[in-house]
Amino acid sequence: MAVFVLVSGPFTGGWVWQEVVGRLRAAGAEAYAVTLSGMEKKAGTAGVPAGEVDLEAHVEDVVRVIDGIGARELVLVGHDYGIHPVLGAADRRPDRCGRVVFLDAGMPADGDPAAASLPDGSVAGAADGLVPAPSGGRWERWGSTAGLSAGDLARLDRLAVPQPVRTLTQPLRLTGSPFDRPVTGVLCTANGSGISMVEMLVASGPPRFAVLAGPRVGFFELDTGHWPMLSAPGPLADVLLRAAIGEGTRLTVPDAATPPAHAGSFLLDEPERPRVRRGRVDLHLPEAGGPRPAVLFVHGGPVSAEQRPTPRDSATFLGYGRLVAGQGLVGATLDHRLYGLGAFPRAAGDLAEAVELVRADPRVDGERIALWFFSAGGLLAADWLAQAPPWLRCVALTCPLLAPPPDWRAVPARFDPVRAVGASGPPVVLTRAGLENPVFQATVDAFRAAADRSGATVDLIDVPTARHGFETLDHTEETRAAVRRAARAVRRYVTG
Structure with a gap:
């Protein structure tokens, strides 16, 4: 024995x-x-x-x-x-x-x-x-x-x-x-x-x-x-x-040798737009001249410092940046340094700096900004939900984590959107995957309940057959429609 x-x-x-x-x-x-x-x-x-x-x-x-x-x-x-x-x-x-x-x-x-x-x-x-x-x-x-x-x-x-x-x-x-x-x-x-x-x-x-x-x-x-x-x-x-004696479940992960035909591509075929790189931020520029509202996309993590391509060069965020630029907005993508569970304060600092850089750009209308968070990057939304400046017209959340799981002990308590959401905050566009990870889904449910209690405005977009990261995993009419719907909702808030 x-x-x-x-x-x-x-x-x-x-x-x-x-x-x-x-x-x-x-x-x-x-x-x-x-x-x-x-x-x-x-x-x-x-x-x-x-x-x-x-x-x-x-x-x-x-x-x-x-x-x-x-x-x-x-x-x-x-x-x-x-x-x-x-x-x-x-x-x-x-x-x-x-x-x-x-x-x-x-x-x-x-x-x-x-x-x-x-x-x-x-x-x-x-x-x-x-x-x-x-x-x-x-x-x-x-x-x-x-x-x-x-x-x-x-x-x-x-x-x-x-x-x-x-x-x-x-x-x-x-x-x-x-x-x-x-x-x-x-x-x-x-x-x-x-x-x-x-x-x-x-x-x-x-x-x-x-x-x-x-x-x-x-x-x-x-x-x-x-x-x-x-x-x-x-x-x-x-x-x-x-x-x-060697028992236990072996992980079932996608076989890298036989990736789906669409692997590595965004689910919408968006044409390239002019792109300007400024430090950790890229700006995807629309054809329309003059200062335009902007959408800053915030990736999840933790990620590796050595990861290539970095998030802003990935198919997902290139796709989103081009999508909103095609709608006449400035699409801003960010590489923040969420390199571990204890790095949320540093990533929040990177995000704050990126917001100021985007707002100060002469091509951007600094009074009309949306922040769009993904996956575990959703925890970074807490600061902006709790104390929203008047220029923040909308917070979007796609497949988000909205409260730290109990075993994420290194995450400071401030990064908890469930506690931060309230009626005085900006409107929220929430995209929910039907096949979401159960831990993530539980936090989304808690967020919705807190939003309902406080009277916060939440536009809910359900994608019943989608998985976490559906932008590159699930190329279906349902997921394409969901992304377009979320982008239209964000545009309505920043231009209204």
Whole structure:
């Protein structure tokens, strides 16, 4: 039977695995729950002040556990932050690690600190080198508490300890790829993760995620929140046993060898227009002279800094820029630097600069501007919905994400259009794909409910058979009509 080494996330120790360990051992497996240095209930019992413990010490903790087990190959399980010391240990003992299980965890690479994926400001001002443990309702800031009973939450409050800040800020150091061995991802759907979300990330995200579609990578879903060892110990133990023998869903992503005939092209055949490049912004110019209203298109992400073509040179945004230029407007496309979940403030700054550049251009009527957001770029709409200047005549949203999923902890709370929408804001043109990713769709539903409560103006355009990114995926009369309808609605608002 399999041999498991279990490493928990922040503020917790080996105690959090108690029920899972019991079930694994009852099934005939060996299981070792690790309490990392400084994470004992009585801080400093390992002989080193907890505030001086760093990630390197936690990697060494896991290595010592591995070295003390007689079995040849082990399954290393890392939950949340725990994936950092697990990957560090697997890198040092590659011959002992038969599989790594990412349990509702991120995907860190060499040089990444855990703090990069943690809530905004969570490590700032840590007293005595320690991040205070959350309590009560503050656990939600660290992940969905769905499925936890009142007793579970009380247990977290009672047994949690402060997290040494250096374990979160010290970069992970790896000599190889975590995917040089079999890997399993266990996704907790109530925390915002799911196989469909990962498939979308692989199909349209940065190249680093292509490894998730590899033949030695499998996935499981658990219908619970971020602490399944407490909320669903039985299903979690079952999933770990299945992962150990190589089970799990392999991703189904489009076969790059046989792309559809329209791959890489915009769904409307729009003629080229004069295009001017100014820094991060391109202006697609109409034939009509004189200052014209403008539409600034805001792409989603995260994207890779090395991605080529960049979003503004992609078929989608070339197509949209030409489309509105053909309507007599200036189409502005932007490359903003949303290179990670913690980069939303930087991307928002890029957008603000782009708005000022566009408004100041003599070919643009700076008092008649629309902003059109796509995919996860929809989170950037929050600033403009909350405090709309008088020149912002419209906000358009296509296949948007309109609230951060629970596991996007690095996204600051301000980027939440569901909370920002209101009657005093600009009118919204919302295009909704019928085959949208469930996580995205849930945020769209929440946005519509909030808009209805506040009396905000929302023009809804439904595309029942369309998928996320339908501009290049689904070339149908329905999708073409939807894009034309959205463009006409935006034009009506900026010219009216």
